[in-house]
Amino acid sequence: xAAPPLIRGxxxxxVYGTLTALxxxxxxxMPSEVRALIGAxxxxxxxxxxxxxxAIAPTSGTVEISGTPVALGDPRAMIRNxxxxxxxxxxxxxxxxxxxNIFLGxxxxxxxxxxxxxxxxxxxxxxxxxxxIEVDVDVPVGNLPTVKxxxxxxxxxxxxxxxxxxxxxxxxxxxxxxxTKLHETVRALKSTGVGxxxxxxxxxxxxxxxxTLTILRDGKVVAxxxxxxxxxxxxxxxxxxxxxxxxxxQASSKNRHxxxxxxxxxxxxxxxxxxxxxxxxxxxxxxxxxxxxxxxxSKRTELLQTLFGTVKSDSGTVSVTGAPAVFRKPSxxxxxxxGLVPEDRHRDGLMLGMTVTENLALATLAKFLHGLFLSSKGxxxxxxxxxxxxxxxxxxxxxxVGLLSGGNQQKVLVGKxxxxxxxxxxxxxxxxxxxxxxxxxxxxxxxxERERGKAILVVSSDLEEVLTIADxxxxxxSGSLVALHDAGAIGSKELVREIGGIAA
Amino acid sequence: xxxxxxxxxxxxxxIKANALPLAILVIMAIFxxxxxxxxxxxxxxxxxxxxxxxxxMAVCTTFVIMTGGIDLSVGPVLAIAGLVAYxxxxxDLPLVMVIFAGLFAGALVGFVNGAIIAxxxxxxxxxTLATLSITRGAALILxxxxxxxxxxxxxxxxxxxxxxxxxxxxIWIFAVVAAAMIMVQRATPLGVLVxxxxxxxxxxYLSGHSTWATKVLVYTISGTxxxxxxxxxxxxxxxxxxxxxxxxTELDVIAAVVLGGTxxxxxNGSIARTVLGVFFLGVISNGMNILxxxxxxxxxxKGTIIALALALASRRQ
Numbered sequence: 001x002a003a004p005p006l007i008r009g010x011x012x013x014x015v016y017g018t019l020t021a022l023x024x025x026x027x028x029x030m031p032s033e034v035r036a037l038i039g040a041x042x043x044x045x046x047x048x049x050x051x052x053x054x055a056i057a058p059t060s061g062t063v064e065i066s067g068t069p070v071a072l073g074d075p076r077a078m079i080r081n082x083x084x085x086x087x088x089x090x091x092x093x094x095x096x097x098x099x100x101n102i103f104l105g106x107x108x109x110x111x112x113x114x115x116x117x118x119x120x121x122x123x124x125x126x127x128x129x130x131x132x133i134e135v136d137v138d139v140p141v142g143n144l145p146t147v148k149x150x151x152x153x154x155x156x157x158x159x160x161x162x163x164x165x166x167x168x169x170x171x172x173x174x175x176x177x178x179x180t181k182l183h184e185t186v187r188a189l190k191s192t193g194v195g196x197x198x199x200x201x202x203x204x205x206x207x208x209x210x211x212t213l214t215i216l217r218d219g220k221v222v223a224x225x226x227x228x229x230x231x232x233x234x235x236x237x238x239x240x241x242x243x244x245x246x247x248x249x250q251a252s253s254k255n256r257h258x259x260x261x262x263x264x265x266x267x268x269x270x271x272x273x274x275x276x277x278x279x280x281x282x283x284x285x286x287x288x289x290x291x292x293x294x295x296x297x298s299k300r301t302e303l304l305q306t307l308f309g310t311v312k313s314d315s316g317t318v319s320v321t322g323a324p325a326v327f328r329k330p331s332x333x334x335x336x337x338x339g340l341v342p343e344d345r346h347r348d349g350l351m352l353g354m355t356v357t358e359n360l361a362l363a364t365l366a367k368f369l370h371g372l373f374l375s376s377k378g379x380x381x382x383x384x385x386x387x388x389x390x391x392x393x394x395x396x397x398x399x400x401v402g403l404l405s406g407g408n409q410q411k412v413l414v415g416k417x418x419x420x421x422x423x424x425x426x427x428x429x430x431x432x433x434x435x436x437x438x439x440x441x442x443x444x445x446x447x448x449e450r451e452r453g454k455a456i457l458v459v460s461s462d463l464e465e466v467l468t469i470a471d472x473x474x475x476x477x478s479g480s481l482v483a484l485h486d487a488g489a490i491g492s493k494e495l496v497r498e499i500g501g502i503a504a
Numbered sequence: 505x506x507x508x509x510x511x512x513x514x515x516x517x518x519i520k521a522n523a524l525p526l527a528i529l530v531i532m533a534i535f536x537x538x539x540x541x542x543x544x545x546x547x548x549x550x551x552x553x554x555x556x557x558x559x560x561m562a563v564c565t566t567f568v569i570m571t572g573g574i575d576l577s578v579g580p581v582l583a584i585a586g587l588v589a590y591x592x593x594x595x596d597l598p599l600v601m602v603i604f605a606g607l608f609a610g611a612l613v614g615f616v617n618g619a620i621i622a623x624x625x626x627x628x629x630x631x632t633l634a635t636l637s638i639t640r641g642a643a644l645i646l647x648x649x650x651x652x653x654x655x656x657x658x659x660x661x662x663x664x665x666x667x668x669x670x671x672x673x674x675i676w677i678f679a680v681v682a683a684a685m686i687m688v689q690r691a692t693p694l695g696v697l698v699x700x701x702x703x704x705x706x707x708x709y710l711s712g713h714s715t716w717a718t719k720v721l722v723y724t725i726s727g728t729x730x731x732x733x734x735x736x737x738x739x740x741x742x743x744x745x746x747x748x749x750x751x752x753t754e755l756d757v758i759a760a761v762v763l764g765g766t767x768x769x770x771x772n773g774s775i776a777r778t779v780l781g782v783f784f785l786g787v788i789s790n791g792m793n794i795l796x797x798x799x800x801x802x803x804x805x806k807g808t809i810i811a812l813a814l815a816l817a818s819r820r821q
Binding site: 310334347351353354373376 | 712
């Protein structure tokens with residue numbers, strides 16, 4: 001081998017407190033190589049990527065780029081060394097033109113410090129010609145389809161002389177034909193010597209576009225191989241690991257309540273929103289936890305928003321405890337006994353500057369009303385009860401929610417909705433950004449509420465979570481519900497295949 | 505660690521809660537040492553009387569600012585309410601109806617502000633800038649350029665110029681409005697909702713609240729407060745005039761609210777502390793008047809003090 005690897009990461013470890021996110025990992029990428037990086041949630045993928053992009057410094061280990069050791073934990077040094085990362089969500093200024101976006105922050109200037117548009121234009125044209133990309137550079141980026149925006153991001157990276165491009169779930173927001181287009185771009189990049197790290201959950205894509213494959217599990221590399229030398233079942237097995245397969249088998253044998261009490265809490269029939277989700281039908285029973293799982297971009301959140309009255313469906317029906325329901329806003333859904341714990345607790349859920357007591361009462365202020373006035377005593381009492389019930393720490397309702405840990409914030413958010421005493425409780429990714437201890441507590445709360453007869457609908461991308469708490473599991477792929485299983489009747493491997501849209 | 509951050513936060517809270525009253529006392533001490541006339545009962549009542557109008561408006565517009573909004577239209581609302589009251593008096597309406605008519609004019613402007621801002625989701629600064637202009641124009645059409653004298657209306661004159669238990673009635677009105685608004689903030693759902701919208705409007709909506717109705721209500725309250733100030737002023741000076749509440753009125757009102765610690769970005773705020781902000785500004789201008797500081801220097805000093813106070817407040821955060 002003449003050329004040194006573009007990246008060589010050696011013995012990389014990252015320890016957070018008692019948690020080892022990444023454990024003595026080696027990682028290499030050669031010029032003109034497309035390497036897939038895969039693993040379940042929490043396997044250490046994001047940690048490795050953050051180390052490579054310089055967002056965090058590893059606890060130990062070294063990274064060489066083209067044979068030269070580089071400073072770690074310094075994003076700008078990584079960019080100077082020719083590494084760029086393209087994230088799931090576009091990182092562009094939507095109102096600026098493609099040209100301005102490509103050169104944002106470092107426009108070539110003429111004398112007098114004016115932007116040299118001509119130089120920009122010719123540089124952009126040259127890049128596009130060399131890498132087989134075609135975009136109208138004068139259009140505002142926001143007007144372009146998502147796949148073209150990805151190409152703009154790639155151009156932006158190339159204009160910075162990037163030789164290494166990390167793509168984090170690049171196809172999460174793309175349609176099937178757009179995915180094909182993006183893969184053509186990837187191949188064109190490869191032919192010019194660029195190395196690409198391709199991070200994805202979708203096995204089809206990995207087999208279509210990648211040369212090599214690194215599988216992470218529990219912070220360790222469990223496989224490193226040519227894509228040609230491995231088949232899908234082995235990939236799935238390596239991703240999931242024997243442990244989860246065993247755990248889920250154990251969990252399934254005890255204490256599952258598919259269809260709960262047999263009483264229907266929420267019934268959805270043929271629910272369709274054009275271009276988003278289609279023909280969704282399922283029944284959610286009182287006394288069960290139904291998990292909907294799927295990839296990011298499979299439109300699960302949009303479905304929940306319809307069930308809670310913030311997004312209108314085009315056709316189909318929803319009924320609650322047997323009676324038809326049409327919700328035009330959240331208060332309608334709440335009046336019918338539906339509560340929604342949103343995915344993004346900071347954006348959609350909590351008032352970070354307000355107290356725990358106020359946050360807990362916010363969905364149920366009417367309960368504390370005496371004539372025109374709010375009973376602050378009543379609110380404080382209810383808060384004390386919730387704090388004890390949910391073990392919120394510190395156990396003081398006067399604290400600002402913003403000062404609590406992520407897990408306790410999440411408990412406050414769940415408590416706010418439990419105070420509504422809903423018949424149907426919907427939770428979107430209920431344990432994102434929550435530590436292991438709080439996760440277990442939240443699962444305990446959900447199981448207890450199930451025993452109390454609530455119908456619980458959970459959307460989660462975390463397979464381990466789904467296999468841990470679900471009584472039944474539904475799989476959503478690109479806006480369709482493709483399967484609905486009793487949790488005991490399906491293993492993690494089959495589930496991974498279904499989620500990836502691969503026929504069993 | 506959590507307990508630590510919490511206790512540090514509560515220390516910061518304590519300093520923040522007491523900084524403004526302390527600053528007022530320090531400034532009063534400085535003024536009274538340099539000029540004995542400052543610390544006389546007559547002058548102190550004078551300060552309260554001078555701040556009553558701005559105070560009523562500031563107290564009534566605090567909710568607007570807490571929701572992340574702003575109301576620039578208070579000056580012309582003050583003027584048009586005085587004119588409406590004047591014409592109602594001319595029409596020999598009973599006093600209650602006169603007051604109601606004046607307040608209604610202000611409530612209407614506030615309602616329109618709130619409705620446009622909430623339903624069309626336009627930026628409050630632009631919407632109230634437009635109604636500022638429209639309301640001033642409407643006041644000029646209604647009243648023309650001339651002064652309208654309010655003569656031989658003892659009951660109406662009592663509103664602004666009367667005395668009750670030895671204090672001017674305008675001070676009493678300010679006190680009652682402030683007490684009522686403090687109670688609304690502390691003990692009604694509106695107080696919680698306003699803070700919730702300012703903190704996270706989306707989450708408030710997703711908690712089942714009608715955020716647009718709340719917004720319409722807070723702008724209506726703001727407009728009504730400005731109209732009340734307009735009625736009091738026309739009663740004090742026995743005149744209604746279309747150019748009352750000149751440019752700068754709204755800035756004094758906003759300055760008082762922000763000095764009281766309400767975030768201009770919305771979120772947390774306190775009506776009780778707005779009252780302190782009002783007195784802080786009132787004491788400064790009264791003291792400088794007594795010390796014969798020229799008006800140009802006064803303006804510069806006032807602006808500097810506002811900027812310094814805000815810089816200190818944000819540093820402490």
